[in-house]
Amino acid sequence: MILNIIDWILVAALGLPVLYLFVFALFSMRRPDDDYPPARRRLRFVTLIPAYKADAVVVRTAQAALRQDYPADLHRVVVIADRLRPATLDALRRRPVEIVEVHFENSSKAKALTFAADTLGAGAADAVTILDADNLVPEHYIARLNDVFDSGVEAMQAHRTAKNRDTDTAVIDAASEEINNSIFRRGHVALGLSSALIGSGMAFRYDWFYANIRRCITAGEDKELEALLLRQRIYIGYLDSLEVLDEKVQAEGAYYDQRRRWIAAQFYALAAAVRQLPGAILAGNADYCDKLVQWCLPPRMLLLGLVPLWTLLMTALDPAGSVKWWVTLLLLAFALAFALPDAQTDARLGRALRRLPVLFLLTVRNMFRLRGTKERFIHTSHTGAGDPAPQNRPEP
Template structure:
């Protein structure tokens, strides 16, 4: 290659190498144990929890999810389940009340999860609870969920994230969605905690100290409420956010390609929106030594995983044709990228069925690239994912 092409090759290679290196580092770190939680410490206090289930048109799944949660082995007088019922049938609301849940019927226009949580806090007296648990309408969990949360919350953490994992993966798309979530759990939760950094929030299975949550929830403005909450927590220096990998919250994964396209478009828009809002704070956070917030801003600079995967492999092929010698570093980068994606995947998901499902990845990558051109308004608009189909 001539000098100009060599220069362009390195200009493209170096940023992608940094992105791949970031993911590979945390993928490897995810295989090591975090020491943020003191497992030998005993809990001296049982805290009071408010458990929120924002539910928009979730008649098919909400009753089963709430019934499942109410089987906690934690003292019943120390937690309340509150369903924010938005556009749900009166029969569903009655069934929830019979189960023992409180039901708050939504009164706001333009449905969103952020508005549901804000309404819940407006109707709940300040100081009545120690922490707020946020669940999705399709989530199930284990009977010791609150007991374990209480043990960790007693150690003084402001925010906790449980392990969101797949409830079922009936289709290839659902299986890929489940694998994607586990990869993100490795990169951004267990990997981060292993090196002493804050875990990312997942949108549900989240626990936040009541006083903090009450202050934050009125500031939420977009459909990426989990990222806004992360930014508010870390900007204030209230980390680390801790992740409990052995505490499952079972989540219904997206079953259809059309639904995953809409979901990912909203997620990409939320990430770019969060980055745009937080980037001006980076110099101050760097000077203050707020490494959690700095890392979060850097994390939001990463391209979507499938877009990065497509870019690295696509460029590798092109460079191989143009200059086999120059392509050596690109093939190393491609192998590093594959390693980063494989290391966090749980062994039970590494099956022949996954190999078959991976045939869908090129199409999904093209969809993700297309979504980059359709982000306008996606971060503001609430996109409902159908469950129970």
């Protein structure tokens, strides 16, 4: 009887999340419709780049943000410099970049973005896009976003993808990123729901961003922005064909810190947003309800470890009762197969999978170390991995 009770508890805790992932992974296989008509006018853009101790990468990111097929007088690039070295600041000042220096006792991305918005002021632009200090964008990045926002879109997430797969951890991190893109962005949009935000490569109507960014107070500002948008019934689109390159973590320690920050952000976002659930249900706000369900999902690394382990245990203890778990395991395998792009399924991934047990144990440890992470920024170091070699071409 005790075994049966535990078994059905785990069906709810693990089986239902697997079914959720499978459904959206299946619909992610639809070709995304992200073609927007050419813009009738050119909007004013500002690109914000929060840079906390990002000396190794921020200059290259600023260069890519500047090098756009878009009128320079309609696009401002602002680096929010938090504890950058003097040499890095000098390198940035030699380029047409605006620098906003900040000094916080406890740094966070939300604080940096709020300070920049207050410095720029209301009406500084028509649209804002946010990049991490290690991101690289293509030359048509702002032009594509201009088409999007001229069409009346108010919030958009671009396709963030890996620029490096140079270690086993980076390969797994890159694969996880693409699975998230498929399930929580492309699959959701295919079913008429909003895309999830991811912290960078995202863009908003500037007046909305200016009015709402100061309401973000935790280290999970992207989750807070999502909740604000969905409560206001603002749809978040997804531009699958517009790629933003992002540096993937290379070491297990960095993976541990990054996932700890992400899990904590999801937990605190759920705790803050769940109070709005009854009103969202009564108002028929399906987007908001789905977001709360999404934030209830256990980390995928836990599913990859616990579902196979429990399936084998139930097979030994209760073969008849294990059938549902073999179905669950099969659905999980299909969900990952549907969601993972063919380009990621290579020999590198096969070799990297040997690190899954270690990453699973790190994830389990993270679940017990969330205390004190609500407002404290857990920094992920950057190395510039995957950055292209410098080119001998004039700076814009």
